[in-house]
Amino acid sequence: YNFCVIDMSNFYMDVIKDRLYCADDHARRCAQTALYRILVDFTKLLAPILCFTSQEIWSYVPKMPGMKDYVVFEQMPEAKPAAGAEFSAKWDRIMAIRDDVKKVLEQTRADKLIGSSLEAALTLHCSQEIYDFLNAIPMDELADLFIVSQVNLEQNEGGVKGVVDGLGVSAVHAAGAKCLRCWKYEPAVGENGLCPRCAKVLGM
Numbered sequence: 612y613n614f615c616v617i618d619m620s621n622f623y624m625d626v627i628k629d630r631l632y633c634a635d636d637h638a639r640r641c642a643q644t645a646l647y648r649i650l651v652d653f654t655k656l657l658a659p660i661l662c663f664t665s666q667e668i669w670s671y672v673p674k675m676p677g678m679k680d681y682v683v684f685e686q687m688p689e690a691k692p693a694a695g696a697e698f699s700a701k702w703d704r705i706m707a708i709r710d711d712v713k714k715v716l717e718q719t720r721a722d723k724l725i726g727s728s729l730e731a732a733l734t735l736h737c738s739q740e741i742y743d744f745l746n747a748i749p750m751d752e753l754a755d756l757f758i759v760s761q762v763n764l765e766q767n768e769g770g771v772k773g774v775v776d777g778l779g780v781s782a783v784h785a786a787g788a789k790c791l792r793c794w795k796y797e798p799a800v801g802e803n804g805l806c807p808r809c810a811k812v813l814g815m
């Protein structure tokens with residue numbers, strides 16, 4: 612919850628935006644479920660402090676069987692065991708990499724090569740160790756994490772160095788055309804203006 616609540620607006624929400632609006636049913640429902648759980652537990656936690664506001668929120672929450680009409684009659688959510696050190700270390704690292712990427716995207720925007728970050732294609736120049744770390748993450752999830760259209764991983768030197776050892780970042784305007792639905796750039800956008808993923812989601 613620490614991770615979700617503190618960073619909900621500026622990181623988690625950013626990253627799941629595409630999933631909520633554009634992804635297939637399963638991915639969208641996963642994100643909706645996570646948001647629902649955060650909303651329910653967060654509203655319970657707020658109840659002793661902001662009685663009226665929390666009840667107002669609660670009145671809009673779709674109720675699961677057994678949930679009370681008044682949030683003050685609910686039990687407090689039980690604390691789950693804190694995420695392990697390995698999990699935290701992994702995400703600290705991803706956030707650090709994302710910070711390096713953001714700086715390069717800002718410069719690329721200042722140079723007028725891109726407008727929004729979705730117009731960018733990133734190349735991450737990696738040491739063997741960073742390459743193995745990032746290569747374990749599915750490529751479309753990496754693109755979502757950085758809110759860009761394309762990510763290429765290369766095992767070489769190059770790009771702009773930031774704070775992460777063994778990583779250089781370069782960005783160019785993504786190849787292909789802008790999908791009318793998800794706004795990602797994709798070489799295989801069809802005559803209907805849709806990328807293959809969106810065409811599939813829409814059954815076209």
Ligand SMILES: [Zn+2]
Pocket residue numbers: 790791792793794795805806807808809810
């Ligand atoms: Zn699309």
